[in-house]
Amino acid sequence: MNLRAQTSSFTSLIVYTLTTGLGLLSLFYPFFYLPVIHPAYGSQPRLGEMPLMLTLVLGLCLLVLIYEVQGQASNAKLIALLGILVAINSILRFAEVAFPGPGGFTPIFFLITLTGYVFGGRFGFLMGAMTLFVSALITGGVGPWLPSQMFTAGWVGMSAPLTRILIRPAKRGTRLEIIVLAAFSAIWGILYGAIMNLWTWPFLTGPAQLYWSPEAGALVAFQRYLAYYLVTSLVWDLAGAIGNIALMLFFGSPTLRTLRRFQNRFTFHYQLSDSDHSRPPMSSPVQME
Amino acid sequence: MFNTWTWISWLVASLIAVSTTRNPAYLILIFLCISLVNQEQRRKAKLGVDESLRIFPIDPFRLSLFIILISSLVNATLSHFGETVLFYLPIWIPYIGGAITLEAIVYGAINGLILSCIFSAFITINQALPVSNLIRLIPRAFHPVALVTSIAVTFVPVSLRQFNQIREAQAVRGHQVRGLSSWLPLLLPLLIGGLERAFSLAEAMTARGFVSGQPVVSELYTRLALAGGLFFTFAGWLLHLSGRGFVWGSVLMIIGLVAILGTLWIVSRQSLRTTYTRVSWSKRDLFVTGLSMMVAAAFLLPIPGIETNTLRYNPYPSLSLPPFDPLIGILILGLLAPLLNPRPSDQVTQL
Numbered sequence: 296m297n298l299r300a301q302t303s304s305f306t307s308l309i310v311y312t313l314t315t316g317l318g319l320l321s322l323f324y325p326f327f328y329l330p331v332i333h334p335a336y337g338s339q340p341r342l343g344e345m346p347l348m349l350t351l352v353l354g355l356c357l358l359v360l361i362y363e364v365q366g367q368a369s370n371a372k373l374i375a376l377l378g379i380l381v382a383i384n385s386i387l388r389f390a391e392v393a394f395p396g397p398g399g400f401t402p403i404f405f406l407i408t409l410t411g412y413v414f415g416g417r418f419g420f421l422m423g424a425m426t427l428f429v430s431a432l433i434t435g436g437v438g439p440w441l442p443s444q445m446f447t448a449g450w451v452g453m454s455a456p457l458t459r460i461l462i463r464p465a466k467r468g469t470r471l472e473i474i475v476l477a478a479f480s481a482i483w484g485i486l487y488g489a490i491m492n493l494w495t496w497p498f499l500t501g502p503a504q505l506y507w508s509p510e511a512g513a514l515v516a517f518q519r520y521l522a523y524y525l526v527t528s529l530v531w532d533l534a535g536a537i538g539n540i541a542l543m544l545f546f547g548s549p550t551l552r553t554l555r556r557f558q559n560r561f562t563f564h565y566q567l568s569d570s571d572h573s574r575p576p577m578s579s580p581v582q583m584e
Numbered sequence: 585m586f587n588t589w590t591w592i593s594w595l596v597a598s599l600i601a602v603s604t605t606r607n608p609a610y611l612i613l614i615f616l617c618i619s620l621v622n623q624e625q626r627r628k629a630k631l632g633v634d635e636s637l638r639i640f641p642i643d644p645f646r647l648s649l650f651i652i653l654i655s656s657l658v659n660a661t662l663s664h665f666g667e668t669v670l671f672y673l674p675i676w677i678p679y680i681g682g683a684i685t686l687e688a689i690v691y692g693a694i695n696g697l698i699l700s701c702i703f704s705a706f707i708t709i710n711q712a713l714p715v716s717n718l719i720r721l722i723p724r725a726f727h728p729v730a731l732v733t734s735i736a737v738t739f740v741p742v743s744l745r746q747f748n749q750i751r752e753a754q755a756v757r758g759h760q761v762r763g764l765s766s767w768l769p770l771l772l773p774l775l776i777g778g779l780e781r782a783f784s785l786a787e788a789m790t791a792r793g794f795v796s797g798q799p800v801v802s803e804l805y806t807r808l809a810l811a812g813g814l815f816f817t818f819a820g821w822l823l824h825l826s827g828r829g830f831v832w833g834s835v836l837m838i839i840g841l842v843a844i845l846g847t848l849w850i851v852s853r854q855s856l857r858t859t860y861t862r863v864s865w866s867k868r869d870l871f872v873t874g875l876s877m878m879v880a881a882a883f884l885l886p887i888p889g890i891e892t893n894t895l896r897y898n899p900y901p902s903l904s905l906p907p908f909d910p911l912i913g914i915l916i917l918g919l920l921a922p923l924l925n926p927r928p929s930d931q932v933t934q935l
Contacts, residue, residue, distance in 0.1 A: 306807040313811050317818050348821055355817055355844055358726075359810045362848070365728045371789035374728055378735025379782040382743050383775060385736060425729070429736045432718055435640050435710035439599075439702060505679070545764050549772055557779045561786070 314360040321352045326513045353442040364417045381425045388430035398534025405542040411455030413554045419452025477543035484536030588717045590869040597876035598705040604883045605895040609906045611697045617919035622708040644707045648700030659692025667902040690899040724852035813843030875918035882915040
């Protein structure tokens with residue numbers, strides 16, 4: 296690898312780390328920023344601006360991350376593939392809005408997980424974020440909550456290739472692969488709800504042992520959030536996790552085979568004519584690690 | 585139809601107004617203004633006055649009343665602070681047992697009112713702006729994303745049609761939807777058909793010259809500027825929150841914002857985009873935008889003659905009448921500006 300490529304990879308890593316880190320800090324601020332609140336200043340005036348500031352910081356992180364990721368998706372094959380897959384997934388979201396499933400069940404994470412797993416983390420991130428964006432445009436769901444939804448759904452797709460650590464190449468296409476992916480999507484079924492709840496939790500008021508207060512430390516805030524989540528959201532999100540498992544067990548195997556078949560088909564090469572031998576060959580497999 | 589940026593300025597003004605005050609008098613006024621604009625959009629959509637308007641099944645006004653009611657009830661039952669006790673719930677009931685106070689009800693209603701204003705403002709924008717106008721807002725620096733969005737939005741109705749065709753074809757073959765596994769013969773052909781279309785689309789795009797082959801990697805300075813901008817924004821926000829460096833926090837945030845937006849603007853200038861239609865600014869657009877900016881300025885800037893202290897209100901420990909500055913009240917009425925109907929002749933389209 297030459298110096299230019301090494302520098303490019305290094306700065307890319309910095310951008311990924313920074314955007315993901317700041318995105319996490321923005322969402323998890325009830326656990327992190329509390330010790331720096333000045334007691335004399337009070338917390339109430341600052342709370343009012345939280346939703347806007349959170350949206351701003353998360354939106355900026357999302358802009359930068361999408362800008363970085365999209366740099367790898369500038370060929371026709373990836374754009375067409377992503378556009379069509381996002382359209383199909385948006386229909387699933389549309390169906391979910393029209394006919395709500397049990398609890399927090401949503402079918403959109405099925406394709407996000409599988410595309411991230413097959414085509415790579417960057418593709419998975421774009422698939423997650425774009426699905427939420429396009430479905431919000433169609434269903435009229437554009438709002439301050441959208442950046443957090445896009446970011447978290449993007450993380451689902453981006454983290455999907457991590458499951459490959461547990462699945463050796465020899466085990467691909469077996470039952471183990473589907474079980475690991477089902478467990479992964481079940482975990483995200485709960486995590487997605489838990490992360491989304493963090494957006495509203497600091498604004499709710501109620502018994503001290505369940506709700507956020509500025510003077511509570513990070514550990515106490517975490518304990519309170521855990522109690523709040525168990526009481527108010529766990530059952531709701533469990534329905535989502537069970538739904539994700541069911542989708543993966545019933546549809547995972549044939550969908551994976553289909554995506555892999557098309558991944559191979561999309562790896563086509565442009566044949567150069569004799570007069571074009573001076574140009575570099577143009578080929579790009581559909582893989583965005 | 586107003587210019588897209590006119591609506592965006594109205595939305596920003598509404599959000600700034602809502603997020604900088606907890607005074608119920610102002611909040612009710614803001615809510616009524618937003619609701620009036622929204623109801624006018626719904627009326628036009630129902631009458632078919634403007635074909636670009638979308639109508640949503642949920643009436644935001646009714647939804648808002650529901651949110652305010654629920655928020656008041658939840659806060660009243662969970663928060664037992666306040667001096668004006670209305671009645672007591674048995675203390676043995678976990679969490680909700682204790683005094684139900686008027687202050688807690690009002691506090692909950694204020695929270696619900698803020699949420700309702702935010703919801704209603706966004707629903708109004710979603711109704712007023714066609715999807716194509718929203719896609720056009722995507723900066724040129726994000727042209728691959730804009731293209732993906734355009735493809736996805738275009739292919740949603742196509743995919744829906746294909747799904748119906750598959751359903752009919754399977755029904756003719758005797759297929760019935762019973763249980764989760766019976767959806768596979770419907771969903772898999774949809775996915776395969778979609779991927780085949782993606783293949784054809786990619787070939788068509790390539791044939792028309794849309795291919796780079798090699799990934800376009802952003803330049804080093806662009807990445808560093810974006811990363812630095814993010815770092816400054818977040819550091820500024822932390823300083824802002826701590827209350828120890830309001831000025832420095834604001835300065836850092838502005839530096840960060842300028843670095844990110846400036847970099848994206850420079851990158852956008854390098855991307856070419858063909859514009860087939862251009863919607864110009866009419867006088868009414870300028871008027872509505874100007875009024876919206878005035879509303880935002882009244883809530884953000886220390887303008888002489890405006891009592892910004894009246895923006896604050898806390899019903900605890902005992903309820904009191906909220907203060908009211910008539911000048912702020914009049915300025916809030918500026919949010920009604922979109923009720924001014926743009927004349928068809930105001931919308932100039934150039935080919």
